[in-house]
Every structure is written in C-alpha cells, then in structure tokens.
Amino acid sequence: MDKIKYINGNGQKSFNDIPKILIKAKSINDVWFDHVYKTSGLKFTKGYWNTYETQPTKAKQIIQFLIACGGSKMRYYDNWNYENTLVVKFDGHVGFDVDSICFDCVKHNNISVNGLKPGDRLSC
Numbered sequence: 001m002d003k004i005k006y007i008n009g010n011g012q013k014s015f016n017d018i019p020k021i022l023i024k025a026k027s028i029n030d031v032w033f034d035h036v037y038k039t040s041g042l043k044f045t046k047g048y049w050n051t052y053e054t055q056p057t058k059a060k061q062i063i064q065f066l067i068a069c070g071g072s073k074m075r076y077y078d079n080w081n082y083e084n085t086l087v088v089k090f091d092g093h094v095g096f097d098v099d100s101i102c103f104d105c106v107k108h109n110n111i112s113v114n115g116l117k118p119g120d121r122l123s124c
Contacts, residue, residue, distance in 0.1 A: 002059045016084055018059060019076065023052040023088045032068070040064035062086075099123070 003015040023044070033052075036042050040061045044052040056062055066074075073089045100121040106113055116122060 001057045004059060016078075018056045018062060019078075019084045019086045020053060020055045021062075021065060021086050021088065022047070022082065023090070024050060025052065025090055026050045028052060028090070036065060036068050039068060 001017055004018060006014050006016060008014060021042070021044075033044055036044070040056075042054045042056060042061055042065060044054045047053050056065070069088060069090075073091075075087050076085070077087060078084050100123050103113070103116050103118050103120050103122070106116060106122045111122065113122075
C-alpha cells in the first residue's frame, strides 16, 4: 500500500496509509459505481446506516476518485470514530455535519427565513 506524507502544524513530517473512503448516501446510481471501478479499480461495499466504503491501496486511486466526485463535499477524519477516513457527501446543500436546522437556530444565526414558521426546519 502507498503511503501519504503529512506535515503537521509544527512542521513535522509523518506518513500514513491511504485513507479509507466512506460515502454517506441513501443510494447511489450503479452507473456511477461502474464508472469509478473502471477508472480507479475501487469497488465499494454497502455499509451500515446509508454508507458505502472502500479501501484504496494507491494514491492514484484517490486522485481518480476525486475527479469522479466532482462537486461533492469531503472531510478527512482521523479520530476514534473515523480512523484515517475520507468522508464524502453528495448532496447539494451547504451543511456537512447537519442535514437541517430548526427555525429558532435560523433566527438566532440571522439567516433569512424566507417564509419559514416556528416548527419548520431549514435544509442545509
């Protein structure tokens, strides 16, 4: 497996394995998975709680995957929950950690409510 060089906030170099890729999505078109497999060799398996995952072995596969993802949102995690994992979301909204926020939070953050009423939720 290839290694990726990281430079931390103190300027020290470290090396880590290629991160696992985890996609958060209820469903993904099989044509897209076929395209990713043909271009990168990455085969995804369905995980729990609406996820798909794969483990690349070459840095080249990450680049090919990033090109296939287009405008998706990604976040790299290396913690107890997602160890060395690139998490991907394909939605067109602006939020990453939340799917919606309540009316009170919208008002508190001075976001235009555009007709929302108490009890409504704003999609992120």
